[in-house]
Amino acid sequence: MDSRTAQLLEFPKILDALAGFAVSEPGAEACRELTPYDSLSEIRNQNDLVALAREWVGVTGFRLTWFPALDGLFAFAEARKQRSLDIDDFTALGQVLRTAREAWRAFSEGDERYLRLREALGSGSWPVKLVSAVTRCIDAEGRIRDEASPELSVVRSEIRSIHQRCTKKVKDFILGRDLSHFLQDEFMTLASDRYVLPLKANFKGRFQGIIHDYSQTGETCYFEPMFLVELNNQLQEYKKEEAVEEQRVLEYLTGLFRQERQSVENCYTFLVQLDVILAKVALGHRLDARPLEVDESANLHLPEARHPLLVLAGHSVQAVDVSLRPGDRTLVISGGNAGGKTVTLKAVGLCALMAYAGLPVPVAAGGTLAYLPRVFVIMGDEQSLEGHVSTFTAQIQYFSRAWEQVDQKSLFLLDEFGAGTDPTQGAALAQAVIDKLTERGGVSLAATHFPALKAYALATEGVRAASVLFDPKTKKPLYRLAYDQVGASIALDVAREHGFPAEILQKAEQYLLLEGSETGSVLGRLNSLAVKRQQELDELAEQKQRVASRRHRLEEDFDKKKNQLLEEVRCVSQTVLREWKEGRAGRKQALKKLAEVRERVTPDEPKNAPAQTVPFGWDDVHVDGQVLYLPWDKRGRVVEKDEKKRRVKVDLDGVAMWVNGSDLGPASTREQKTRVVTPSAPAAGPTLTLDLRGMRADVAISELERFLDAALLRGATTLEIVHGRGTGALRREVHQFLKQFPAVEQFSLAPEDRGGDGMTEVTLK
Incomplete structure (x- = not known):
């Protein structure tokens, strides 16, 4: 798939929407980098995994939590092999490992089939040593625990002891001399990593000590009394020892990381891929979509297809059935402007790209699609003033470049191919293009207004015609397709609806009558008949749905009554058996009661029913x-x-x-x-x-x-x-x-x- 095809079909917007369902930045980035898979087996495998993940989420209710990106950590560790990772690196690493462990446990608690999903997302050994060490040494807030090493525990114990002694001396100093009115705050604070008192600046000469800093307003000076100097000096020594011990812990953890780096990368890859596949599941729920069956020999059959971007935008989307009969390779769609021809082409192309990328597709159950990895699109106004290229020339240039790659595994979408030049020659060229595309065995869809191409679609083997439908009275589009017929181009009606000057429209109608063409009225009549037929089909579908719903209710009612009857029979049988065992009823009496129950369960056959004989x-x-x-x-x-x-x-x-x-x-x-x-x-x-x-x-x-x-x-x-x-x-x-x-x-x-x-x-x- 080239970038031009992806841009014209707006596939990157689908990937952006998919990335929005990811919980992490690396997962979102992986979503944006998705492309169609290179083989049919990969597509099928991905569809199976998405379906299995959807079932797994429904059963377990698992929700993936945020985790940070580790790509920079891997790159740093590779470039700076002699340096240890810092505390921020291990904080991020700890978050990833904790999240991965939760996900692994969730897979283990479900059905054994879900283990296949876990293995497909990332296999490999678990970094046992690193997980244990990071859990013991680093807390959830990103601090090194006291238990990380005995030496660190001792040093921090001394630091806490100094803090308590400083606090006691300051309190005794303030209370003993009643100095609270000299201070901005009754509590000591830190300045230059030393314990100090927030003394009002105008009292700074009253006491012996060291001034370390002033507040921004200058009203407070941070004053270190002489009785705290020795304790602060001890504190600095212990702080240095603490830094040394923390560095030793980080070096130890870095060594474990380098030993089990491959396992860490496996865990990280597993989380990223899990984030991607759960984003696919969420996208499927949002679109009411499902994996589409892709097969080598499948026909194009997209029942109730909806344009994914319109659904994501929250629009009320009319579903359309896009289907080719066995043996057909081309679909030619005709009909009036703004009837949905281009939207249908884009929906088919976008659904195909989504299916080949392993994404759920917004079509009804039972949809199928052939494996057509080479997708080509001619759509929209592609003229370039800078390149001195007209719309028609741009179409010709692109088709010429693509022609050598077209084969039986190609999907070609042509929107108004041949437009922008003489209609007769453009129609002839379009017919020839569709002829050759059909011969090469790929699948092609074309939207056209050319009368000659409409007639060609009805008469040519392997080509199927379809028309977008309009309301016969209001001339407004119904966004439905009627097959095996062609539609009129209702340009004058569209112009009238959009406020085109009435006197110009009247003149245009006179010119149209002068041509003596009756095709417009004939096609209008066909459109009316098609709309009526579609309404009848919709009514039949509704009736079928009502009958199915009623049958379902009757079956549920039958099962409920059957279970009630069986439960009643079971209770009666147990009562009869218990009475017989306890001697309260004889064997004949018990058998008689059981026979009565059997008669209630098995209704008598009608006496006048004809006897059936089987040899x-x-x-x-x-x-x-x-x-x-x-x-x-x-x-x-x-x-x-x-x-x-x-x-x-x-x-x-x-x-x-x-x-x-x-x-x-x-x-x-x-x-x-x-x-x-x-x-x-x-x-x-x-x-x-x-x-x-x-x-x-x-x-x-x-x-x-x-x-x-x-x-x-x-x-x-x-x-x-x-x-x-x-x-x-x-x-x-x-x-x-x-x-x-x-x-x-x-x-x-x-x-x-x-x-x-x-x-x-x-x-x-």
Whole structure:
């Protein structure tokens, strides 16, 4: 992308807006330096990262805080290798490291998928030693802590002791001689880094001492009494020692910085890139935008596209659908002045640059764009008086320079190409340009007023025509596109609306009639029909939205009632089971109540409903085949067939159970409630299986108890408990529990061909 294209499409303004969402100056600068990526894979990767960052921010609520720039620090450290960094450098460094640590922790607390985002923003080792040292030595206000070194702690302790002694002596001196009226302030202060008293200037000869300075008004002199001289001298010695110790701390930290400089740069890069990608997320929220799907073979399809700068400026923007059919490579837009042709071209070009730069694009979901990294623009009045170049000449010169670079990966935007010269020749030249652009396989969009080019767009394969719409009554633009038709250039109507002299307009209309051209009225009629059609489409879209909204509400209401019913059934079932366990209800009474609940949940089929028949019988049941268990309306896999009893063992999502063959249907549909037509043995209830192998005894017994309760609720009468052979300890625990369970009628080990002493068969009452 050349700078001319970026300037004409105002891409730098988008980057400035993006920089405004960054929290740091280095992040803002990185935003302003963004350019379209060089490959399709980079664009897709950046779009994925933006989408992931948007989700991460929504889940965690993370907000990046300000951090300073460190570019100067890295440059200084490189140029002055023998000098240590100063306290300001480490204050900035500490802020960066603290901010980076907060961000790293926020990534770690979320979903593991977000770690991919963190790695993409900046990988590398963490400067463990430097972080620990800076945290210990430098506080948040940029001061070296006392704990930075033992020697510094001792020196500062002595300095504080001197301050306390000076304060006490000054207080005793003032109170002992009642000197408060000689002082401008009752407290001592510092002058030339020594403790002094603010003495009124007219009393300076009353006491022995040293005058260090005067105030700006001359009314106060800063006076050092003789009894403070020795203490101040000691203070200066300790101050020198403090400076030496602080310098040692800075040299120590500088050494750690040089050791872990690469890790520090990784942290800094990570923060800057995080700032950029969060700015992209914020820009997407501001524009109501989303990453645009970019693909090699995708068609140009930008539903509800809006010009980003108009949205950022707070204008009420009418969305426009820009789309090419499969096989089309060129879109020719016609219609009246001020109808939105140029804005549409700019919006498409700017959206393309934003998509290629990994920015969210203000289009509706489902938008697609081919990968067209070479973007060319001919737009506006490009004449140059200094260069003796007219508008037409400037267009020709630019196209000539760009032509060698045009190929199937080019996007060419032409606004009124061929204008500024003879209309007939200009139109012919424009047709030839579009012909050759289409042949080269790129995508091009052109806005025109040439009648010949309008007819060309309707008749040429690979070229699609579109027209901006105007209100048929008021002649005001609707900022919508109608496809596969052309529009009239309503120059006279626009002139009339903007106060052009009426007598001149009347004369112009007479000249227009003299030409005998009826195209204006025909195109006006087409515009009226297109507006009517668009209104009908809008009404249909609104109806579709209302129907979808109503369906959504009905589904929500259905789910709510279903959940309420299931909760009621669960409560009733638990109550019945509890009463039966406590002996307050017999087994038949409990089963009767459960049957009543089942009748409430499963409505009876209409008596006059026609019987549905599906060719499905016993011979259609095959081992490892898929069937539908009709009572539960669940698909399952056939594990085993019992030809004698006409029963089938079915695996239903990990639960294996014996069921009657008549309860099975074809797995191809759940709506067919057809049973097997072959006769079967009397229903004995489903056989449920529980596998306890590998469990501890206490866990196994707990699982067994829940399993028995669930089996009673389902109406099962026979169970299979798989406990394995092993040492027999788990089998003994299971049998001991079954003996005490009131609902168990009998149990025994399974036959050898069905598991032997590794499985127990249970019959419920």
